[in-house]
Amino acid sequence: MDSKAAKTARESLDLAFHMSNILETGLDRHTLSVLIALCDLGLNPEALAAVVKELRRETLSMSPTVPPPSSS
Amino acid sequence: MEDEDQQKIADLIKELVLRLLSQNPTSDSQPLNPKSPSFHKHLRYALRILSARLCPSIAPDSAAIAESIKRRLVTKGKSSQALTFSELYTKFASKTGPGSVNNKWAVLHLLDIVSEDRKNAGAQLGSPLLLLPNLSLNDAESGDGDSRVLRRGGSKEKGWNNGVLVVASDSGNFRDIAFREFANFVKEENEVSEEILVREVLYACQGIDGKYVKFDAGSDGYVLSDSIKVPRATRTMVRKLCELGWLFRKVKGYIWDSMDRFPAEDVGTVGQAFCAALQDELSDYYKLLAVLEAQSMNRIPLISESVNSGNYLSLRRLSVWIAEPMVKMRLMAVLVDKCKVLKGGAMAGAIHLHAQHGDPMVQEFMRRLLRRVCSPLFEMVRSWVLEGELEDIFAEFFVVGQPVKAESLWREGYMLHPGMLPSFISQSLAQRILRTGKSINFLRVCCDDRGWADAATEAAAAAGTSTSRGGLGYGKTDALESLVDEAAKRIDEHLLDVMYNRYKFKEHCLAIKRYLLLGQGDFVQYLMDIVGPQLSEPANTISSFQLAGLLETAIRASNAQYDDPDILDRLRVKMMPHGTGDRGWDVFSLEYDARVPLDTVFTESVMAKYLRIFNFLWKLRRVEHALIGAWKTMKPNCITSNSFTKLQQAVKLQLVSTLRRCQVLWDEMNHFVTNLQYYIMFEVLEFSWSNLSNEMEVAKDLDDLLAAHERYLNSIVEKSLLGERSQTLYKSLFVLFDLILRFRSHADRLYEGIHELQARSESSLPSQDKSKSRKQMKDRSSEPGSWFSEGRKALTQRTNEFLRNMGQDLDSISKEYSSLLENFISQLPEQQHVDLKFLLFRLDFTEFYSRQHPSS
Numbered sequence: 024m025d026s027k028a029a030k031t032a033r034e035s036l037d038l039a040f041h042m043s044n045i046l047e048t049g050l051d052r053h054t055l056s057v058l059i060a061l062c063d064l065g066l067n068p069e070a071l072a073a074v075v076k077e078l079r080r081e082t083l084s085m086s087p088t089v090p091p092p093s094s095s
Numbered sequence: 096m097e098d099e100d101q102q103k104i105a106d107l108i109k110e111l112v113l114r115l116l117s118q119n120p121t122s123d124s125q126p127l128n129p130k131s132p133s134f135h136k137h138l139r140y141a142l143r144i145l146s147a148r149l150c151p152s153i154a155p156d157s158a159a160i161a162e163s164i165k166r167r168l169v170t171k172g173k174s175s176q177a178l179t180f181s182e183l184y185t186k187f188a189s190k191t192g193p194g195s196v197n198n199k200w201a202v203l204h205l206l207d208i209v210s211e212d213r214k215n216a217g218a219q220l221g222s223p224l225l226l227l228p229n230l231s232l233n234d235a236e237s238g239d240g241d242s243r244v245l246r247r248g249g250s251k252e253k254g255w256n257n258g259v260l261v262v263a264s265d266s267g268n269f270r271d272i273a274f275r276e277f278a279n280f281v282k283e284e285n286e287v288s289e290e291i292l293v294r295e296v297l298y299a300c301q302g303i304d305g306k307y308v309k310f311d312a313g314s315d316g317y318v319l320s321d322s323i324k325v326p327r328a329t330r331t332m333v334r335k336l337c338e339l340g341w342l343f344r345k346v347k348g349y350i351w352d353s354m355d356r357f358p359a360e361d362v363g364t365v366g367q368a369f370c371a372a373l374q375d376e377l378s379d380y381y382k383l384l385a386v387l388e389a390q391s392m393n394r395i396p397l398i399s400e401s402v403n404s405g406n407y408l409s410l411r412r413l414s415v416w417i418a419e420p421m422v423k424m425r426l427m428a429v430l431v432d433k434c435k436v437l438k439g440g441a442m443a444g445a446i447h448l449h450a451q452h453g454d455p456m457v458q459e460f461m462r463r464l465l466r467r468v469c470s471p472l473f474e475m476v477r478s479w480v481l482e483g484e485l486e487d488i489f490a491e492f493f494v495v496g497q498p499v500k501a502e503s504l505w506r507e508g509y510m511l512h513p514g515m516l517p518s519f520i521s522q523s524l525a526q527r528i529l530r531t532g533k534s535i536n537f538l539r540v541c542c543d544d545r546g547w548a549d550a551a552t553e554a555a556a557a558a559g560t561s562t563s564r565g566g567l568g569y570g571k572t573d574a575l576e577s578l579v580d581e582a583a584k585r586i587d588e589h590l591l592d593v594m595y596n597r598y599k600f601k602e603h604c605l606a607i608k609r610y611l612l613l614g615q616g617d618f619v620q621y622l623m624d625i626v627g628p629q630l631s632e633p634a635n636t637i638s639s640f641q642l643a644g645l646l647e648t649a650i651r652a653s654n655a656q657y658d659d660p661d662i663l664d665r666l667r668v669k670m671m672p673h674g675t676g677d678r679g680w681d682v683f684s685l686e687y688d689a690r691v692p693l694d695t696v697f698t699e700s701v702m703a704k705y706l707r708i709f710n711f712l713w714k715l716r717r718v719e720h721a722l723i724g725a726w727k728t729m730k731p732n733c734i735t736s737n738s739f740t741k742l743q744q745a746v747k748l749q750l751v752s753t754l755r756r757c758q759v760l761w762d763e764m765n766h767f768v769t770n771l772q773y774y775i776m777f778e779v780l781e782f783s784w785s786n787l788s789n790e791m792e793v794a795k796d797l798d799d800l801l802a803a804h805e806r807y808l809n810s811i812v813e814k815s816l817l818g819e820r821s822q823t824l825y826k827s828l829f830v831l832f833d834l835i836l837r838f839r840s841h842a843d844r845l846y847e848g849i850h851e852l853q854a855r856s857e858s859s860l861p862s863q864d865k866s867k868s869r870k871q872m873k874d875r876s877s878e879p880g881s882w883f884s885e886g887r888k889a890l891t892q893r894t895n896e897f898l899r900n901m902g903q904d905l906d907s908i909s910k911e912y913s914s915l916l917e918n919f920i921s922q923l924p925e926q927q928h929v930d931l932k933f934l935l936f937r938l939d940f941t942e943f944y945s946r947q948h949p950s951s
Contacts, residue, residue, distance in 0.1 A: 035196045038187040039206070045180050046164070046210035054114045061107050062201040064100060066145060072208035074141045078115040079213075081137060 035059075050075070108145065112138050153275070157188065157200035164207055286324040293391045293408050295319075296333055299340035300417070301384060302347055308337060316341045332410050339417055342424040343380075346373060349431040363438040363489035364471035369446075372467035373427055376460075380420055387416055423460055430464075439491020440515035443469050447519050447569075465569040472517070473567040476575065480528055480582045481551045483535030491515060494529050501541050502694040505797065509533045519569070524576060530798060531583040534590045537797070541692035542593050550589045554582040587796035594800070598693055601791060604804070606662040607687050607697075610655075611705050612780055612811075613712045618653035623720045625649060630679030634670075637679045642668045646685075665690070680717060684709055695797075696804055704808050707817055715775065718832050719768050721839040725761060728846045746894050750849070753902045757842055760909050764835050767916065767938060774934045779814040782930075783807050814930050827919045834915060838908050845901045852894055920944055 036056055043050050050058070058075070062068055116137060153160065161184045168177035188199060196202055282288075287307055295305035299317040304310055311318045317337035319330050353362050353370045362370075393407040408416075426449070433445045446468055450461035475492045478484045485496045493516040499508045509529060516525050535551070538544040558578040567575055594600045609615040626645050629637060646668050650656055655663065669686040684706055689697035697705075790803035812818055816825045923935040939945055 031190055031195045035187060035190045038183050038190070039196070039202055041183050042180060042187070042203075043206050043210075045168075045176050045183070046206050047213065048206055048209040049213055050209065051114070054111065057107050057111045057114060058205060059196055059202055061104065061111070062198045062205060063196060064104055064107070065198070066104070066201075068198075068201040068205035069208060070145045072205050072212060074111070074144050075115060075209050076212040077144065078112060078137060078141065082116055 112141050155200045157203055160203045289395055296336045297388050299337045302344045339421050342428040345428045346431055363491045365439050365442050365491050368471050369468045372464045440493045440517045443472055444517035469569040479532040483532050501691050505537055505695045527579050527583050531586050534586045544593050547589055550585040554585045557581045610666050611709050618655045621652050622649040630683055632679055634673035634677040634679055634682045639670045718835050722765050725839045725842045749898045753898050756905050770937045778930050783810045824922050831915050841904050848897050
């Protein structure tokens with residue numbers, strides 16, 4: 024992976040992260056990069072979104088007493 | 096390579112799960128152990144979700160997704176963020192080549208969904224009820240409440256039915272997918288989108304060819320061109336909708352046609368009104384089309400989309416919209432077809448026939464149309480009835496006028512044109528309309544009268560219609576009827592008033608009866624006396640001027656002189672065309688000059704009838720006159736039997752018997768003639784006259800009057816044996832008359848002979864009355880003294896011979912007469928007329944004739 028490609032990748036990630044923030048997805052940079060990688064590998068984005076949703080709910084339900092996080 | 100990828104995916108998933116779980120917001124959470132069973136549980140769950148063979152529900156179009164995200168942001172009022180997002184996206188999209196994200200759309204979609212999910216979750220967090228339970232985690236902490244359990248049960252059921260799909264996306268999403276697929280399918284099926292088709296159809300409805308929908312002369316209609324691929328159902332629908340276009344073309348074509356023809360050819364006012372009414376309907380139609388066209392600009396939403404603005408137009412919606420105009424247009428097209436060759440009243444009638452419809456909408460429509468169409472027609476009726484004007488340059492009115500002479504104006508001047516009579520005006524009403532206008536024209540032209548205008552104004556006021564335009568219209572037949580009635584009543588009244596008072600109709604009728612029908616006895620007697628000698632001459636030697644002078648004398652000498660000079664002025668002598676051998680008696684007649692306007696009643700044919708009656712009555716009078724003349728010479732005291740004392744007994748006997756026979760015959764004839772005369776005078780003339788007088792009193796209009804006069808004349812003609820059916824009777828009557836005239840000359844000769852004889856016998860004796868017989872002797876001067884020389888014997892012989900001859904003649908006349916009379920009487924009962932039975936009864940009062948000839 025040459026430097027130019029890395030740069031492009033980083034910039035893309037930056038842009039995606041910005042967009043994610045605007046859309047208030049609440050994903051952090053790392054998670055987003057993992058998701059992008061999975062998307063690039065051809066996984067269904069809708070399925071990925073479902074995983075994100077379900078696991079998030081799981082974490083919430085594991086600690087129901089805790090108030091929800093303020094939107095990031 | 097596959098394995099490598101798989102491994103990479105597994106690693107990444109593991110990483111992802113770890114990251115997500117570690118994102119546990121609780122800060123005091125224990126550090127996540129990748130080996131812990133809970134982690135494995137979650138990992139398995141994630142893998143299960145991902146391994147579901149789930150296809151993305153949208154097309155892999157990153158631009159479209161970005162656009163939709165942007166739009167959503169805008170609608171939420173975050174326009175600045177939307178702007179930033181679109182900038183970021185353009186940058187993101189521009190990243191290509193190695194290292195860049197390949198599945199850009201997937202990333203975007205992912206972000207989109209996650210964002211949506213989060214928002215929904217945020218909204219749901221407030222209510223624990225909406226926290227969807229995890230399906231695959233058989234969590235123990237259930238029993239949060241009944242509703243929650245129920246909810247879970249419902250979801251589980253769904254899950255069973257729909258597999259993992261339900262988990263992956265909610266049910267709305269699933270329907271979206273189906274709809275999207277359907278949309279794609281539709282797109283594939285249809286080369287042309289529905290919006291375009293709707294617009295095309297709207298064009299076609301205005302008679303304009305579109306890009307795809309064109310008028311096809313072959314199939315005579317608008318069709319979608321075959322080259323375009325659309326489902327058959329759509330094609331059929333388009334064709335159905337385009338029927339409107341075809342109808343429109345037809346109606347519009349008719350209007351244009353009429354407009355074009357208008358100045359050159361006579362379309363007629365009714366036709367013009369029809370066109371205008373159609374035009375109005377079409378402008379309504381245009382308004383609707385404009386609204387529809389505006390609506391057709393809106394996009395047709397997919398069925399899935401909730402429609403916030405319902406104003407879009409699909410083919411189906413269009414078909415609902417144009418259902419009503421279609422009915423109207425169809426009606427108009429039918430009318431146009433019907434009316435192409437018609438005009439005027441016929442056109443209105445044809446349209447009226449179509450108005451008899453059960454559908455209230457159609458009825459209302461037709462009534463509106465007819466009100467417009469008929470307005471010129473009613474205007475014509477109004478001006479005809481109230482002003483007598485025939486404003487009909489296009490020959491549309493059901494009254495037709497033709498230029499005629501004043502005398503036949505009433506009978507032939509105006510006619511009803513049955514073809515132009517619309518069926519909503521009844522025949523009797525049409526007759527009344529015709530007569531009213533005719534009366535006005537008659538008053539104006541023939542009577543030179545102005546009073547009718549007042550009557551018309553009065554009538555209009557009474558009918559509640561102003562004399563100006565309006566007030567009448569289709570569907571207000573009552574108003575029309577009352578107007579016509581009022582107008583007819585007043586105009587007719589006025590007309591009769593003028594006829595009676597100004598033109599003295601009754602007086603003229605009476606005058607005709609007195610002079611032409613010989614009702615004035617002294618006048619007739621005197622006239623007969625003075626013109627008698629003249630009329631015995633051959634017809635060609637008689638001067639009518641001389642006769643006119645004699646007529647004048649007769650008037651002066653009789654009571655007729657006190658009559659109105661205007662009436663006497665009109666009485667003339669008329670010589671009929673004569674052939675050789677005609678006597679004056681045959682050609683002489685009287686004439687009455689009726690003049691305008693009375694010549695409407697006393698037309699030429701009527702006068703011809705009067706002439707026939709006059710001739711008959713004149714002859715009857717002449718015969719009666721002749722018999723009276725004979726009686727004068729036959730008076731018994733003229734011939735004293737003692738003057739024949741010198742004659743032989745035998746001769747004397749013969750003389751007496753001849754005289755007696757003559758007397759008897761005269762009596763018989765006189766009986767017949769007197770009774771006939773009586774019958775004619777009292778049973779025929781006076782009776783008919785009294786009827787006429789009564790009818791004149793009750794006559795309401797000129798037609799009544801004409802009919803009454805006609806009846807009067809006909810009854811006279813019928814009863815006096817002048818009718819068609821009594822031809823033979825009439826002829827035998829004339830033979831009888833001729834015979835009576837012949838008898839008169841015989842009787843004259845007989846008495847002449849007797850007088851001569853008397854003179855001879857007196858001259859052979861000492862004459863006492865020479866002066867009386869001198870004149871007769873002069874006649875015989877060619878053989879003077881012949882009787883003297885022959886002496887008494889010869890005289891007796893001559894007398895004998897003369898008497899025998901006369902007796903034979905009388906015998907033959909008597910025989911002929913009795914056979915003729917028998918013939919006449921036997922024919923009488925065959926006549927239809929009841930009154931002739933009275934004549935028979937009168938003639939045969941003592942049953943003398945019927946007993947004489949019992950066989951008949």
